[in-house]
Amino acid sequence: MAAEPTSTDTSQDFQPRTVLVTGGNRGIGRSIAEAYRAQGHNVCVTYRSGEAPEGFFAVRADVTDSESVDRAFKEIQSEFGPVEILVANAGMTKDTLLLRMKEQDFTEVVDTNLTGAFRVVQRAAKGFMRKKFGRVVLISSVVGLYGSPGQINYSASKAGLVGIARSLTRELGARNVTANVVAPGFIDTDMTDVLPEETQAKYLDTIPAHRFGTPEDVARVVRWLTSDEAAYISGAVIPVDGGLGMGH
Secondary structure, eight states, rough: OOOOOTTTTTOTOOOOOOEETTTTTHHHHHHHHHHHHTTTOEEEEEEEOOOOTTTEEEEOTTTOOOHHHHHHHHHHHHHSOOOOOEEEOOOOOOOOOOGOHHHHHHHHHIIIIIIIIHHHHHHHHHHHHHHTTTEEEEEETTTTHHHHHTTTTHHHHHHHHHHHHHHHHHHGGGGGEEEEEEEOOOOOOOHHSSSSSSHHHHHHHOTOSOOBHHHHHHHHHHHHHHHHGGGTSSSOEEEETTSTTTTO
């Protein structure tokens, strides 16, 4: 089942890693998984609903369920060994203004986006400790730093990922483990495709690059952050937003 390096990799000492992308069956997650596969890594994805993506070792899992997460990691380990690169991408939204937001709307989003990331990071850390190697990228959002009306739950969950990355860096940094956050802005996905043209134009006016990002824009940054070239970067927040957040 091990993947062969493709012609995109020119290194003579390329070492395939076991990569897990949660929520890797569509959108940004799918592009991230494809970027690693193109480089020749052993790529695994989790998905909660829909169809398993072809060409990947796919495991149905729910990041809100610790037992489900544990089963997924055991399946992956039996096939490829411990997860070495973890991209925590699985997430959800339940947008509404504060005064209309139900407490359940808040807790469900936080449980998926933030506590779900904690669950997979904690499980992956066991393998990191044994191998003395690990790379974690948490997929946040410009909204986690910039804020957005109607997204208090989502903003809170995405902001919390920064704390996970920086605390993990302090705990396991000496074990050759890095943890970083990627914060995409408006990315051209199914979610933005359904927006009315007037709304899309309004959003574009706020982006200095004057275009939506692509899932591939995000995927390339994620892959680089887990490469040897970025081995001395940890606890960082990297925006992929065309200048929208200006680092905030």
